[in-house]
Amino acid sequence: MPSAPGSALRGGHTGNTYLATVQKEVSRKRKTARLIHSRTNDARLSPLVKIQPVHLVSFKPVRTKESTRRVISPQQLVHYRENWILDAWCHSKNALRSFALDAIQSIRVLDELAIEVSPKEMQEHFRSGYGIFAGAAAHRARLKFTSDRAQWVGKETWHHDQTSSYLDDGSYMLEVPYSNDQELIMDLLRHSPEVEVLGPPELRRKLHVLLCAAATRNSLPEGY
DSSP states (O other), rough: OOSSSSOOOOOOOOOOHHHHHHHHHHHHTTTOOOOOOSOEEEEHHHHHSSSEEEEEEEEEOTTTSSSSEEEEEEEEEEEEEEEEEEEEEETTEEEEEEEEGGGGEEEEOSOOOOOOHHHHHHHHHHSSSEEEEEEEEEEEEEEOOOHHHHHHHHOOOSOOEEEEEEEEOOOOEEEEEESSOHHHHHHHHTTTSSSEEEEEEHHHHHHHHHHHHHHTTTTOOTTO
């Protein structure tokens, strides 16, 4: 659990200047950002987000039409695959949550002390899952890549807790833990048909359904 209120930094920022300052710094760093596979905490931006609890007056998540409001205690700003994400303690959900910076439309700073989550708890929460999806990893994917693809995938780090090995035929075995398969499926589609899912069965089934749908959508008309 996070520590009791009282260790937060206080500042005289208004909601507008707070958001403008963070977005200005993020915009500047976007110009030199590299595409990376893992979450990277930008310590240089952390002082900008650890000020006071802020009220997300308007937050519109992806794939939703309605805005919502949340009271949060910002913890860190991270860069992941060309996106900037604000990790925060959500007072409404009483849990850690991640917010895409681009989805934050406006905020209002509240005159309260922030709740600070320990570095250990932050690490355990965000490093267990696969990709951007946090939470305890309840599954472990077993993947086999062809020898042609092995030379590329073998140089990548998909997860800090992955295990891998090369087989005699040159193919590459990779095991990665995950809690939510959404991003893992995207990576598997990117490497198809050079990868086979050996387990779990539900992951293999989901990839199969998507590949069949893609084949149907891209089927060649007669005489094409």
